[in-house]
Amino acid sequence: MATWDEIAEALDDYTVTCNGNERLRKMQRDWTRQLHFVCSDTGDTFSMDVRSGEIVATPPGHVGVPDIVVTADSETFCDMFWGDLNPMPKYLRGEIQVRGSQEDVMRLDAISYVIWPDA
């Protein structure tokens, strides 16, 4: 199990990586979403506020009304945000569950592809 500090560190790195990627920012400029995350093993929750492709906040707890809710175990979230894990196989095995539009699921996978093409 990953601690909240580990998840927060991974989120910080993910935010810097995404926001610093010009290609991704241009690609995602039409994407404004509120994401909620639920750690199925620890019960931790956190949010991600994305506006015009920029991640503007990743606070603990659930903030606002979600467009997408992602549920997985804490280790999976850590590995995913560090770019050490392609989330699609876990999604297809039901280990990552996403409530929301399928287009947004594709977006999340496309973000991974752009920032970590070798992952």
Added chain:
Amino acid sequence: MTDQDAASRAIDKQQALAEFGRYVNPQKVRVLRTAGLDIVEGRRSGAWVWDVDGTRYLDCFTSAGSFNVGRRHPRVVAAAKAALDELDHGNFLLASAQKAELAHRLADLAPGDLTCTTFGTGGGEAVDFALKVARGSTGRPRIVSTVNGYHGHTGFALSAGGRDTFREPFEPLMPEFAFVPFGDADALRDAVDERTAGVILEPIQGEGGIVVPPEGYLAAARQTCDATGALLILDEIQTGFGRTGRWFASEHEGVVPDVMTVAKSLGGSLAAISATIYTEDVREFLIPHPFIHLSTFGGSDLACAIALATIDVIADEGLVENAARMGARLHDGLSAVAAEYSDVIAQTRGRGLMAGLKYREDSFGPRMSYHLSRHGVLAFYSGNEPSVMRLMPSLVVTADDVDYLLGALEAAVKDARSGAGPDDAPTTRQRRRPQRAAATP
């Protein structure tokens, strides 16, 4: 197949995927590969398609209902070869025997007094023209469509699409388009007024998740249009040519629209062709404007010859009746599977060989596509409703094919429930995540 053949084909497949990724879209390949759907179509015949690696699939997607006569039906292929010996696209400004014969045939087949045709190359183009002629014919601007409706990706057609995801990146689109919930006759009546040129509906929403409207909905739409002078446009692009057990789905309610669009299966799996079919009254607008809508390849002579052979096959081989029979078998089987696995499947729906399975959870759409492919069935979730698996096999399917599908479905549900799926993709670089400090004793 020898081992050498298999190795050679495997290389061809990887090369095709690599080139597709490089020159078309790398993310498309990545998504398909991860989902176990990185299939490169090779042989195709009847209701079946083979990956170039030799794996066989029962095709239950059929390019969203484009292969009603099956793939490469021998009679359609023969007609295409014969046409190639003497025809080409033809001149779009001139008349041709092939265009005339197909327009005549469509007038005979279409319900009621739909006797006039304008040809196009695909469904979007057919819908574009239907909406243009509605505005031109009535002199009114407003079009009423439905939430989650799907009519194509071209200009007018996309404007009529009831899904924001497809529309928003391209706005502003055409003005004066309104959307009402599908199946709600009261909402439709309230939305249609004296400024409304046309109401566009699918008799059964396809991309919307195989949604069959309540009985009497199409008749109510007809009444609403009659009361206001708006045209009723029925999009039969997925439902037409026998898919639902009638030539056209509107026949289930005995409703005759003013304009009807058809495409997909009209091309017999070989040609890109669509048609907008309308009444003589609607055509009045085109009498002073005979060249106001042109399409270089729309209704090409080659495509018309193929379409004529396709219609002959549907009629001669009783495929409409087969769709009704096999559809009943399929729906009975789906109901049984749904009852057995009610924790996964919430509902089955559809008509004829246009069936939908609604899962209780959105992610089961993609997950079941993966597992069905592992059991030899090609099927995708609906574009506008990912929790619904769309099952639209060719109308040439046999009872054995339907049973094969049902067996595969049951096996796929079991696999999905068990948490089976693709292995984690190996990472080719060092982990970025810092090593966790050793726990303090």
